[in-house]
Amino acid sequence: MAFYIKKNCPYCDDEGNLFVWRCGDGKSLAFSCDECSALWASIENIEIGSELKEVDLINNFMPSVNVPIYGPSAGWATMQDMINQGISDEVAGEGDWVETRK
Ligand SMILES: [Zn+2]
Numbered sequence: 063m064a065f066y067i068k069k070n071c072p073y074c075d076d077e078g079n080l081f082v083w084r085c086g087d088g089k090s091l092a093f094s095c096d097e098c099s100a101l102w103a104s105i106e107n108i109e110i111g112s113e114l115k116e117v118d119l120i121n122n123f124m125p126s127v128n129v130p131i132y133g134p135s136a137g138w139a140t141m142q143d144m145i146n147q148g149i150s151d152e153v154a155g156e157g158d159w160v161e162t163r164k
Contacts, residue, residue: 064138068154071095072110080108081159084143086122086133091147096159103129105149 071078078097122131144150
């Protein structure tokens with residue numbers, strides 16, 4: 063199970079849920095669409111054109127913030143992660159990445 067936010071993916075006609083991923087630094091959050099896998103590094107800037115286009119797939123770094131996407135501390139964000147980052151009010155619900163695919 064993973065949390066998704068109130069804002070939906072701008073690419074998927076508002077049908078794609080944006081799930082919250084905790085990055086490899088154990089605190090940075092990323093927002094990924096369960097329909098098209100577009101990835102955003104900031105909840106404040108989830109718009110067409112501002113998604114991460116050049117993710118370094120070898121090192122899995124988010125280029126804008128220089129944070130590794132994967133690692134021992136990475137995983138689906140918990141409610142505590144959301145509280146720590148001050149976005150718990152933006153959480154819309156909890157679901158499963160696969161089951162929510164249409
Ligand atoms: Zn999408």
